[in-house]
Every structure is written in C-alpha cells, then in structure tokens.
Amino acid sequence: MSTSSSGQPLSGDDAHLRVLGYEENFDRKIGMWSNFALGFLYLSPLVAVLSMFTQALTTAGPPSILWLLVAAGGQLLVAMVFGEIVSQFPIAGGLYQWARRLWNGKYAWILSWIYISGVVVGCTTTAMFSADFVLALFHGDSDISSTPGQKLVIATIMVLIALVLNSTGSKTLATIAKVGLAAELAGIILVGLFLLIFHRENDFSVLFDTMGAGDGEYFNAFVTAAIIGLVLYYGFEACGEVAEETPNPSRMIPRSMMLTVILGGAAAFFSFVGYILAAPNLQGIVDGEVANPITAILNDTLGTFGTKVFLVVALTSFLACVMGQQAAGSRLIFSFARDDMFPGSRVFKKISARKVPVNATIAVAGLPIVLFFLLYFIPDALFRVAAFQMLAGYFAFQMVVFAALRARTKGWKPGGSWTLGKWGWPVSVGALIYGVVSMILLARPNGDTSLPFYDRWIALIGFVIVAVIGLVYMTIAKPYERSSAPEGDAIEIANRLRGHHHSRSGEPDRDQELVRD
Numbered sequence: 001m002s003t004s005s006s007g008q009p010l011s012g013d014d015a016h017l018r019v020l021g022y023e024e025n026f027d028r029k030i031g032m033w034s035n036f037a038l039g040f041l042y043l044s045p046l047v048a049v050l051s052m053f054t055q056a057l058t059t060a061g062p063p064s065i066l067w068l069l070v071a072a073g074g075q076l077l078v079a080m081v082f083g084e085i086v087s088q089f090p091i092a093g094g095l096y097q098w099a100r101r102l103w104n105g106k107y108a109w110i111l112s113w114i115y116i117s118g119v120v121v122g123c124t125t126t127a128m129f130s131a132d133f134v135l136a137l138f139h140g141d142s143d144i145s146s147t148p149g150q151k152l153v154i155a156t157i158m159v160l161i162a163l164v165l166n167s168t169g170s171k172t173l174a175t176i177a178k179v180g181l182a183a184e185l186a187g188i189i190l191v192g193l194f195l196l197i198f199h200r201e202n203d204f205s206v207l208f209d210t211m212g213a214g215d216g217e218y219f220n221a222f223v224t225a226a227i228i229g230l231v232l233y234y235g236f237e238a239c240g241e242v243a244e245e246t247p248n249p250s251r252m253i254p255r256s257m258m259l260t261v262i263l264g265g266a267a268a269f270f271s272f273v274g275y276i277l278a279a280p281n282l283q284g285i286v287d288g289e290v291a292n293p294i295t296a297i298l299n300d301t302l303g304t305f306g307t308k309v310f311l312v313v314a315l316t317s318f319l320a321c322v323m324g325q326q327a328a329g330s331r332l333i334f335s336f337a338r339d340d341m342f343p344g345s346r347v348f349k350k351i352s353a354r355k356v357p358v359n360a361t362i363a364v365a366g367l368p369i370v371l372f373f374l375l376y377f378i379p380d381a382l383f384r385v386a387a388f389q390m391l392a393g394y395f396a397f398q399m400v401v402f403a404a405l406r407a408r409t410k411g412w413k414p415g416g417s418w419t420l421g422k423w424g425w426p427v428s429v430g431a432l433i434y435g436v437v438s439m440i441l442l443a444r445p446n447g448d449t450s451l452p453f454y455d456r457w458i459a460l461i462g463f464v465i466v467a468v469i470g471l472v473y474m475t476i477a478k479p480y481e482r483s484s485a486p487e488g489d490a491i492e493i494a495n496r497l498r499g500h501h502h503s504r505s506g507e508p509d510r511d512q513e514l515v516r517d
Contacts, residue, residue: 042235071229083254087416093335180320415494
C-alpha cells in the first residue's frame with residue numbers, strides 16, 4: 001500500500017496522484033453530481049440561450065437552432081477524448097496538465113496561455129450578458145437595454161460576488177453548483193414545458209422557415225449563426241479542472257463531461273424550441289424589432305410576477321456560471337504556477353487556509369474588470385469578443401486532441417479507469433476534424449461590411465495578438481525550463497497504472513521517487 005510522507009496509508013485517489021508526481025493540496029469535497037453541476041453551469045445552457053437567442057434569430061432565423069445539434073455531436077467526440085486523458089491524469093489544471101504529460105512543457109505552456117485568455121474573456125462576456133436581465137428584473141420593461149455604463153457596473157458586481165463566494169472554499173463552490181443546477185433545470189425544463197403546452201403560438205414548421213433572414217445571402221447568414229452552437233458546448237472541461245477536489249475522479253469525471261454535453265445540449269435545444277414556438281411576434285424578433293425578446297415572450301406568457309421569478313432564476317445561473325469559470329481558471333493558473341511555469345508563480349501557487357488558490361482566483365476576477373472598461377468604449381463588439389473567447393478555447397481543445405493523437409502514434413494506450421478502447425482512434429480523428437472546422441467558422445470576419453476592418457476580424461486579431469505575446473514571452477523567458485515537473489510520460493504512466501490495477505498492492509518506493517511539491 002502507498003503511504004504519505006507522514007507514514008499514513010493513502011487512499012486510491014491519493015496514490016494515483018502520487019504516481020503522477022504530486023501530493024494532495026485540496027479537500028475532495030466535490031462529489032460526482034457537484035462535479036457534473038460545475039461543468040453544466042460552466043456550459044450553462046440557460047445562460048447561452050438567454051445570451052445568444054436574439055443574435056441567432058436575427059442572423060439566420062429559426063433554422064439557426066440546427067447548430068445546437070451539429071455542435072453537440074462534435075463536442076461529444078472531444079469530451080470522449082478528454083475523458084480518456086483525465087481518467088489517466090486526474091490533476092488540477094486540466095488542459096495544461098494533459099498537454100504537458102502527452103507532449104511536453106513548452107507545448108503545454110502556449111496552450112495554457114491561450115486557454116487562460118479564453119477563460120478570462122469568458123468571465124467577461126458572461127457577466128456582461130447578464131446586465132439586460134438585471135435591468136429587466138428591477139424595471140419590469142421588456143424593451144429596456146443596458147447602457148455601456150450600466151453593463152460595466154453590473155458585470156463588475158457580478159464578478160466580485162463570485163470572487164467572494166469562490167474564496168470561501170470548495171464546499172461553497174459545490175453548494176452553489178447544486179443550487180445553480182437546480183436553477184438551470186427549472187429555468188429551462190419547467191419554463192420550456194409551460195411555453196410548449198400552454199402558450200404555443202407557432203407551428204413546428206416555423207423551425208425550418210428563414211423568415212427573410214440573411215437578406216438574400218442565407219448560406220452566409222446560416223454559417224455565421226454557427227456561434228450559437230459553438231458558444232454553448234464549452235465548459236465541460238471544467239469538470240477536469242477540479243479533479244483533485246473530486247473523489248474517484250478517474251471514473252467520475254469522464255462521465256460528468258459527457259453528461260454535461262448531452263444533457264446541456266438537450267436542455268438548450270428544448271428551451272430554444274420553446275421560446276421560438278411561444279413567441280407572439282416571431283417575425284419582429286427575426287427583423288430585429290424587439291430589443292429583449294426573451295423578456296418580452298415571458299411577459300406575454302408568465303406575466304410580470306412570473307417573469308421576475310424567472311429572471312431571479314436566470315441571474316442565479318449567470319452567477320453560478322461566472323463562479324464556475326473563475327474556479328476553472330484559477331485551478332489552471334494554480335497548476336501552472338505549481339510547476340513554476342507562470343509569471344509570478346510564487347504568488348499564484350499559494351493555497352489559503354480554506355484550501356483555495358486565492359491569488360489565482362483574484363487574478364481571474366481582476367482581469368475581466370479591465371476588459372469591462374475596454375468594452376465600455378466599444379459596446380457593440382461584445383458578441384465578436386465572445387467569438388474570440390470561443391476561438392481561443394477551441395484552439396486549446398484541439399491542441400490537446402492533437403497531442404493525444406500524436407501520443408497514440410507513439411504507442412500510448414490510455415491507462416485510466418475509463419477508455420474508448422478500439423474506438424479511440426476514430427473518435428480522436430473525428431474530434432480533430434470537428435475542431436478545425438469550428439475554428440475556421442469562428443475566425444471568419446463579421447458579415448457586416450460597414451464595420452471597420454479590425455472590428456470585422458476582431459476574433460482572429462485578438463487571438464493572434466494573444467498568441468504572439470505568449471510566443472515572444474515563452475521564447476525570451478523560457479518559463480518551461482524552470483520546472484522539473486513530469487512531462488511527456490503518458491506511455492510510462494499508462495503502463496504503471498495498468499500494473500497497479502492488476503496488482504494487490506502498490507509500489508511505494510517508485511511512487512516516492514516521482515513526488516513533486
């Protein structure tokens with residue numbers, strides 16, 4: 001049996017972590033359902049639908065809903081690939097750790113730099129999308145839209161509340177995740193059923209009616225609307241970011257990831273259909289004549305009081321989503337810093353008395369506030385900034401998928417408790433193809449030719465700037481050389497884990513040799 005440095009017996013989770021080269025730093029208080037809830041809330045189908053409903057319909061009309069199905073299939077393949085990897089490497093830091101162990105520290109560094117930028121922008125856009133719903137709650141006017149100043153203030157308050165709650169520990173995060181999950185399900189399933197059963201205004205055939213969207217160039221409009229699906233299926237990787245806070249992560253986290261994609265996608269599709277079929281003025285929404293369509297639909301169907309109850313539920317989901325994004329980002333920065341790979345590592349690898357990487361959490365909360373001020377001056381760029389978030393996230397995802405494929409060519413056979421077996425190769429190739437196509441769609445310029453060049457290409461320009469800054473820093477500072485943490489050992493670890501699974505006792509001497517503080 002493996003033992004800790006104090007001579008106490010280690011649990012299976014602790015022993016697995018030591019084989020990977022690390023000691024326990026966190027409390028394992030995030031159970032299976034809390035882990036799933038965290039991923040579900042980061043993905044947040046309710047938040048995605050509320051944020052993107054108007055954009056999707058004004059861009060391509062009701063058929064834009066088909067992107068929810070296309071993206072679901074593609075991201076489920078990615079979730080399966082991630083499931084195999086996290087089952088072998090259930091370590092805080094998720095994508096960074098997976099890339100490091102599958103390839104090397106240099107590859108993992110640039111991946112993480114890009115992914116962190118996506119998480120920060122994700123916190124930014126989620127908090128800012130909440131502003132219209134906060135105003136609707138207090139004003140009761142479905143036509144109200146927040147000003148840039150109101151967006152800045154509301155989003156800042158949202159991020160700071162999430163920071164305070166996240167700083168209290170994993171137990172609070174798990175509790176909020178469960179509450180947020182209940183809010184999501186109530187806001188999507190109950191309201192969706194109510195709309196479909198009692199307030200259906202449109203026939204199902206309307207789902208295939210463009211209703212004049214696209215101004216005669218519907219194919220381009222439909223492709224542009226892909227963002228609704230691409231934005232939704234993002235966040236399931238958060239289940240793996242808290243692997244060291246989850247019991248039996250090798251088995252539980254792959255299941256959580258796939259459940260997040262499947263149930264999150266089904267819930268979003270159901271909700272989207274409900275709002276489309278219940279809209280009394282669907283043509284007006286497609287034509288852009290309704291400022292806040294969701295609130296307008298709810299006022300017509302639920303009444304003022306019912307709408308306010310729904311908005312409270314929705315804002316609970318927004319808050320929980322921001323908390324999940326902060327938690328995932330802070331664990332990645334902590335893991336990065338623990339290996340001395342992040343600027344200011346000594347500061348960001350500190351753990352508070354509540355077992356929270358508090359400095360990393362503050363960083364993930366502070367950077368979005370800086371972006372709030374930037375968006376104050378270019379408020380119309382919010383959706384295009386969201387496209388940058390997705391482009392950065394998808395690029396990081398595909399770097400992991402590509403690293404897994406490369407490792408397979410060198411003989412890696414995943415050694416965790418959950419594997420795809422003979423389906424590993426086709427699933428990985430399919431995931432990579434889906435990801436590359438998605439990145440091309442996200443990098444496309446905005447179709448409005450009246451916008452300035454930089455505004456039309458803001459997603460790609462932002463991505464290139466972030467990547468170039470990261471590459472320059474990596475080339476000059478060589479942060480990957482500061483760390484002696486394990487890297488490129490996927491095949492070795494898989495073999496050791498298979499040996500461990502087939503033996504009745506561990507090998508404490510070999511485990512001790514691999515431990516990193």
